[in-house]
Amino acid sequence: MRFLAKFYLIFFLTSILCFNNDKTSGVIGKIKAGFEIASKFLGFDPGNGLAQMVSDTFSGKHTKSPREDTSNNVFAGFLRLIGLDTKKISAIAVNAIIFVAQLISTTLSRPIPSQLTQARKLKNGTPYDWILNNAHIVDLLSTAKNNDLPKNIVEYIKDRGLDEETDCIQLLMCKTTPLIWGMQKTVNSSIDEIPKGKAALFANLPSIEEFTDYSDACESKHPYCTIYY
Numbered sequence: 001m002r003f004l005a006k007f008y009l010i011f012f013l014t015s016i017l018c019f020n021n022d023k024t025s026g027v028i029g030k031i032k033a034g035f036e037i038a039s040k041f042l043g044f045d046p047g048n049g050l051a052q053m054v055s056d057t058f059s060g061k062h063t064k065s066p067r068e069d070t071s072n073n074v075f076a077g078f079l080r081l082i083g084l085d086t087k088k089i090s091a092i093a094v095n096a097i098i099f100v101a102q103l104i105s106t107t108l109s110r111p112i113p114s115q116l117t118q119a120r121k122l123k124n125g126t127p128y129d130w131i132l133n134n135a136h137i138v139d140l141l142s143t144a145k146n147n148d149l150p151k152n153i154v155e156y157i158k159d160r161g162l163d164e165e166t167d168c169i170q171l172l173m174c175k176t177t178p179l180i181w182g183m184q185k186t187v188n189s190s191i192d193e194i195p196k197g198k199a200a201l202f203a204n205l206p207s208i209e210e211f212t213d214y215s216d217a218c219e220s221k222h223p224y225c226t227i228y229y
Contacts, residue, residue: 150177168225174218178206
């Protein structure tokens with residue numbers, strides 16, 4: 001337990017040495033004062049600095065109680081069994097502390113990404129306005145609201161699938177045309193024209209008769225899709 005306490009103390013002290021600057025001197029001073037008290041409690045001499053603390057950790061000079069001595073013997077025996085000893089573990093621990101401290105220091109010293117600077121230069125407005133002002137998004141919305149969208153999708157599938165059997169996909173796309181028209185009608189409607197409540201979900205959906213009639217017409221347009229069921 002005493003070794004672990006020293007381990008954590010060295011870790012925090014190393015981190016403080018990396019973060020020591022003018023802006024944080026007030027807070028850091030209070031933390032250092034607390035560490036001096038902790039060091040005295042754990043048997044460290046703060047005047048000797050970090051090097052002496054590491055040396056004290058490696059030396060393991062402290063009074064062991066009988067119970068602690070028994071547990072340490074078992075643990076030390078296990079370490080020797082796998083080819084390690086207390087000093088090697090201490091060296092690994094200190095190397096890990098230094099690595100973590102350098103990693104944190106490097107992360108905090110990085111400059112602000114240019115993307116954040118560009119984001120601050122954006123004009124006033126909502127994200128919705130920014131999307132609508134994007135030429136690519138405007139073109140996509142115009143295409144999506146075009147009444148010939150289902151037909152254009154079928155033609156696109158046909159052109160891209162010359163080497164594959166896409167007849168059934170074309171048929172499926174054709175049969176969903178009434179649903180697409182209903183969604184387009186909802187998008188093109190003003191807020192006042194859209195019913196309130198649950199009726200808004202079904203206001204522009206095609207009737208069963210309309211859907212069936214258009215489905216039969218699609219069967220005639222795409223006769224090469226043969227599904228056995």
